[in-house]
Amino acid sequence: MTVNLASKIQKFQFKNLFLNASGVHCQSKEELDDLRHDQFSGGLVTKSATPNSRFGNPLPRYHSLPAGSINSMGLPNEGFEFYLDYVTHAKMQKPMILSVAGMSKDEDLDLLHQIQNSDYQGLTELNLSCPNVIGKPQMAYDFAGSDQMLKEIFAFFKKPLGIKLPPYFDLVHFDRIAEILNQYPLSHVNTINSIGNGMWVDIESEMTVLKPKGGFGGVGGSIALPTALANVRALRQRLNSSIDIIGTGGVTSGRDAFAHILCGANMVSIGTQLYEEGLGSFRRINKELSEIMERKGYHSLDDFRGKLKIM
Ligand code: OXC
Numbered sequence: 001m002t003v004n005l006a007s008k009i010q011k012f013q014f015k016n017l018f019l020n021a022s023g024v025h026c027q028s029k030e031e032l033d034d035l036r037h038d039q040f041s042g043g044l045v046t047k048s049a050t051p052n053s054r055f056g057n058p059l060p061r062y063h064s065l066p067a068g069s070i071n072s073m074g075l076p077n078e079g080f081e082f083y084l085d086y087v088t089h090a091k092m093q094k095p096m097i098l099s100v101a102g103m104s105k106d107e108d109l110d111l112l113h114q115i116q117n118s119d120y121q122g123l124t125e126l127n128l129s130c131p132n133v134i135g136k137p138q139m140a141y142d143f144a145g146s147d148q149m150l151k152e153i154f155a156f157f158k159k160p161l162g163i164k165l166p167p168y169f170d171l172v173h174f175d176r177i178a179e180i181l182n183q184y185p186l187s188h189v190n191t192i193n194s195i196g197n198g199m200w201v202d203i204e205s206e207m208t209v210l211k212p213k214g215g216f217g218g219v220g221g222s223i224a225l226p227t228a229l230a231n232v233r234a235l236r237q238r239l240n241s242s243i244d245i246i247g248t249g250g251v252t253s254g255r256d257a258f259a260h261i262l263c264g265a266n267m268v269s270i271g272t273q274l275y276e277e278g279l280g281s282f283r284r285i286n287k288e289l290s291e292i293m294e295r296k297g298y299h300s301l302d303d304f305r306g307k308l309k310i311m
Contacts, residue, residue: 003293004300005286007042007266009244010160010187012095012123014042014267017257017301018282021220021248021271022048022099022127022164022190025279027077032086036093040282043094045269046083048101048127048164051111053079057132057212062275063200068221068250069272070200072132072212075101080111088120099164101127103136105149112157123187124159129166131196131218138166138196140177147180154184162188162246167195167227171234178238188266189239190246191231194218221272225250229263236264236306254288264306 005016022045025031035044056076063070077083080100087096098120102108108126115124128140128149140146140163153161163186168174181189198219200209208215228249236245247265251257252273260268273281298304 001294001297001299003290003298005042005289007301009095009123009162009246009266012043012160014095016040016042016286017261017265017267018286019043019045019097019246019267019269020274021269022046022097022125023073024271024274029086032090034279036090036096038279038282040286041094041279042267043096045097045125046087046099047077048075048099048130049077049080049083049111050075050101050103051080051107053077053082057134060209060211061217063209063217064276065200065219065221065223068219068223069275070198070210070217070219071194072210072217074132074134074212075130080114084115084118084120087122088118095122097123097125097162099125099127101130103133105139105145108149109152112153112161116157116159121159123162125162125164125188125190126153127164127193129164129193129196131166131194132213134213138193140165143176143180146177147183150180150184160187162186162190162244164190164193165231165235167192167224167231167249168234169227174231174234174238178235181243182238182240186243188244188246189235190248190269191235192224192228192249194220194271195224195227220249222250222252225256225259229259232260232265233263233308251285254285254290254292257285257289258292258304261301261305262308264308266305
């Protein structure tokens, strides 16, 4: 039996459901080219672009944990023009998502104006949830502010636009954010960004493992899987069916990807595991997911997407 891992966001067809998580292996031209040519990833997401190139936070700013990672990169990137040019002109092997993150609401609006006025016709994703920029709160935790911002954005932005969300932890917050997002013609939400402002301590040196922000950083990898699954599930239950979901967080195997799809994910992205294992993770996780589907007699993702059973 052959299984089909094809999926889509709106009209954009991906030959399989796997993406890199924004931030991992997607900053330089070489990294983006690697992803574009990799036959086991379905699409790619760029590093979140800020108006100008940035070095990001001081090093060390990434640390592997026993079951995941903690980072405080601080949006190092080549600047908006570089990424807009890449996604507009690179010979397409697969659909690409342009991720953007201004340092303020005005910068977000300005970046989106530039995309609206450009030749780019693909998917854009506004990152409202980076936990690591000093002095910049995670916008998507400000419900009224996010609502107002989306209102201003959709007054002029007519291209496909999704947003990257932080994890929510209270059912009331799922209700609130979904109620806001459902008012707007979003192409998708990408959930979750790393779990913000965690801490890891090296007891020998009695020091934090990260330098920026006094050692606080975003937690990802296996540790984040239960939170990611809950966010995918809770949002799928609440969002309009017209809004697709990219499940991000804690995917290290085909089993984890299968769980994300059962919770309702249309696409699945791989962050910490891609960083730790490299591009080969796409091939392995593809194979593992296909084997699970074969064993269960599923031909396509639609056979089980969102069909999580409750005990
Ligand atoms: N989430 C982001 O949105 N950005 C990066 N890290 C993270 O966990 C970063 O650049 O800090």
